Amino acid sequence: MANKKCIIRLLRYKNALHRLHSLGFVKVFSDNLADAVGVTASQVRKDFSLFGICGNKRGGYQIEALLEKLNHILGKNEQxxxxxxxxxxxxxxxxxxxxxxxxxxxxxxxxxxxxxxxxxxxxxxxxxxxxxxxxxxxxxxxxxxxxxxxxxxxxxxxxxxxxxxxxxxxxxxxxxxxxxxxxxxxxVNLVLELETVIYFIVNGLEKSIAEIHEEQKS
Amino acid sequence: MANKKCIIRLLRYKNALHRLHSLGFVKVFSDNLADAVGVTASQVRKDFSLFGICGNKRGGYQIEALLEKLNHILGKNEQxxxxxxxxxxxxxxxxxxxxxxxxxxxxxxxxxxxxxxxxxxxxxxxxxxxxxxxxxxxxxxxxxxxxxxxxxxxxxxxxxxxxxxxxxxxxxxxxxxxxxxxxxxxxVNLVLELETVIYFIVNGLEKSIAEIHEEQKS
DNA sequence: ATAGTTTTGTGAATAATTTCACTATAAAAT
DNA sequence: ATTTTATAGTGAAATTATTCACAAAACTAT
Missing domain, CATH: 3.40.50.720 (NAD(P)-binding Rossmann-like Domain)
Known part of the structure; x- marks a missing residue:
């Protein structure tokens, strides 16, 4: 169900929400979050639905409440x-x-x-x-x-x-x-992370896969 | 075709082959390599077939020749x-x-x-x-x-x-x-790598996914 | 030579993941 | 109030990745 890739995305949503929150935003839509993290909006909604996180139809998600839920799921309420x-x-x-x-x-x-x-x-x-x-x-x-x-x-x-x-x-x-x-x-293999990039550059494939978030990856 | 995950595996095969070679081994079978890297033997063969790497039926792969091919694919022949x-x-x-x-x-x-x-x-x-x-x-x-x-x-x-x-x-x-x-x-997000582990520990899911190699992070 | 065994290479099957597309619903506009 | 509009939630479809399973090849033993 909740695999590593999915957790990494949740962590990214959490980070993006932090930024949005500190910028004074109060609510957010799945496509804002998607854009901030580099995934599709339906991916965001699917991920949330997997964890029973729900927002308001037409109203998006309340950032504070969402952060609270994500922090709980991700074990970030205790140091x-x-x-x-x-x-x-x-x-x-x-x-x-x-x-x-x-x-x-x-x-x-x-x-x-x-x-x-x-x-x-x-x-x-x-x-x-x-x-x-x-x-x-x-x-x-x-x-x-x-x-x-x-x-x-x-x-x-x-x-x-x-x-x-x-x-x-x-x-x-x-x-x-x-x-x-x-x-x-x-x-986490630092040399491997570099070598991966080397492969795509040496083989001139930078167009084919413009950007990859690790892990997605991993 | 050749996505990041696949390249990471090739890099791992390369590393494993280095070790085997320095230990004096001359040939290797797909299941040795699979075991060294933590994937299945058919995954190894599939990956190789994707790049037109072939070994000898019943004879496995010559380590030196294989390393040569992998290094070429991975852009490791030039510094x-x-x-x-x-x-x-x-x-x-x-x-x-x-x-x-x-x-x-x-x-x-x-x-x-x-x-x-x-x-x-x-x-x-x-x-x-x-x-x-x-x-x-x-x-x-x-x-x-x-x-x-x-x-x-x-x-x-x-x-x-x-x-x-x-x-x-x-x-x-x-x-x-x-x-x-x-x-x-x-x-490469070092904090995220740690937070991922925290999630699985806090949620007691260490059995469900015993070991994950980053891409498999990423 | 021949038979038996082992291992590759790969198409097909399966599994996992992502995206699509549509319904339901809440907010906004009229 | 009613209509319009935008967005969440979610099964179904599509895509992608992995594993299975077996034929073909090559080595070994007889």
Whole structure:
């Protein structure tokens, strides 16, 4: 029913609604939203109908009410705490990135095996020894983790995360991870994202598929 | 015919073949490859047949020949030069990331508006004033660019890139970009990738869709 | 040689996703 | 009040993507 693609669209609707709301709009029609996100109006309505979201015939959707519903569906009413494993390039960039906090995602800590990276200063995201991942995650009810280690270490880190009760993973290591227990792994491969573009440019197909939103994609 | 999802799979096959090759394997069967990438064997064969790649009945595929063909299709026989606009968190992390070079992608330069970031040292990726983007791209035949600026600036940067002859874009800004001319835009939204995982965890659906490879994000 | 086995290549079948097209309804206009 | 108009909601149709299943080919063993 609700597959990943559909959820990504809901998240995009949510983001577009945020912008519209902050611009002072009060209501929105399916085709405004469609245009903001780059899909068709019937796609928007289908998605909403799938989740029992309804608006007013001829009146569109009330933005505030719609945002409220989407936030509820998407689990955005409570702040989500996340850990990162790997304090290298990607991990460090994610820690500094402001985009997460804006969306109610709190990066609670980062873990690394390199003592040179350890760091614990008030107001900053702490970088802790990897051995502490399990206790920390248990103590703080962390359910979501980001893997930002080299591919060679990724599988081990995943196993450690799973044993720490983490069930949702964003994996930046360019390797297929094998999971025994039930979990949700979202692989993000930065090089692949670039290589995809290279393919379409080298093969001169930029007209055929003008714009693609990942994932749609993925 | 060849959509983004299919290309992403080809890229994954290529990566898996690299690994197999470096482990000393000479030939591979569709189901080995399928397993390495997390798809079905018939998907592998279908993908190959779409590109006229054929193996030997009963003998599988010769890894070297297959890699050669895939690299050709994927435009990996020539090194691709890429520019980044935005030397902030994400831009800086991408510059330091080793994964691109490994895959024959050369980050030729980064551009920013902040003079404090300018930097030109032998052996390092230079960070140049944004005004130079156009000349640089023209002079170096750059066709691919990465947008790593805040969302508010992204549309302007895109327009500048297009005017500089760049047609393939990886966009990290969390905003829908509008393109007049024909180009290929691949949107990568890091927050969205995390929020997707949050949805599945909060809604306890990790069993239903155990693992998804992004396109399958996107 | 011949028979048996394995694996590719692919048309057909199935499944998933998106779009169409039309009904019902609420708002606006008369 | 009545008519007009615009838009949501939604089954049906179309499209797209994946899997099935089997014939053809090639290797192995006898």
């Amino acid at each position: 989500q705490k996340v850990v990162i494993v790997g304090g290298g390039n990607i991990g460090a960039a994610l820690m500094k990135y402001k985009g997460f906090e804006k969306e109610g995602v709190k990066i609670a800590a980062c873990f690394d095996i390199d003592p040179a990276k350890y760091h614990h200063k008030e107001g900053d995201i702490p970088v802790l020894p990897l051995e502490e991942l399990k206790n920390f995650s248990r103590a703080n009810h962390i359910r979501i983790g980001i893997i930002a280690v080299p591919d060679i270490a990724a599988q081990q880190v995943l196993d450690l995360m799973l044993s720490a009760g983490i069930k949702g993973i964003v994996n930046f290591a360019p390797i297929r991870l094998r999971a025994s227990s039930d979990c949700f792994i979202n692989n | 691709q030069k890429v520019v980044i606009v935005g030397g902030g968190n994400i831009g800086a992390a991408l510059m330091k990331y080793k994964g691109f070079e490994k895959e024959g992608v050369k980050i030729a330069a980064c551009f920013d508006i902040d003079p404090a970031k300018y930097h030109h040292k032998e052996g390092d990726i230079p960070v140049l004033p944004l005004e130079e983007l156009k000349n640089f791209s023209r002079a170096n035949h750059i066709r691919i660019g990465i947008i790593a600026v805040p969302d508010i600036a992204a549309q302007q940067v895109l327009d500048l890139m297009l005017s500089a002859g760049i047609k393939g874009i990886v966009n990290f800004a969390p905003i829908r970009l509008r393109a007049s001319s024909d180009c290929f835009i691949n949107n």
